[in-house]
Amino acid sequence: MAKAQQSAREHTRRLSEGCCPIHGTPMPQIGNDVIDGQHVYVVGCPRKDCDVQATETEPYGPATLRSEWVHLIQPTLVS
Numbered sequence: 001m002a003k004a005q006q007s008a009r010e011h012t013r014r015l016s017e018g019c020c021p022i023h024g025t026p027m028p029q030i031g032n033d034v035i036d037g038q039h040v041y042v043v044g045c046p047r048k049d050c051d052v053q054a055t056e057t058e059p060y061g062p063a064t065l066r067s068e069w070v071h072l073i074q075p076t077l078v079s
């Protein structure tokens with residue numbers, strides 16, 4: 001398996017556990033937002049040198065990266 005593909009899979013697994021895709025650290029809630037009329041929890045990596053943010057529909061549930069960070073788990077789309 002290609003390295004980029006492997007890490008993309010790892011990133012996806014970490015996100016599905018509500019963890020930072022880069023560091024694997026559980027992401028605490030840092031705010032709230034409403035997307036398409038649905039309340040979501042905004043979570044973020046606790047590391048100072050990392051500002052990855054994601055949203056969850058339930059606390060500690062599967063996280064979805066915010067659009068600014070989607071490229072992290074889709075390396076094949078980066079030119």
Ligand SMILES: [Zn+2]
Nearest residue numbers: 020023045050
């Ligand atoms: Zn991080």
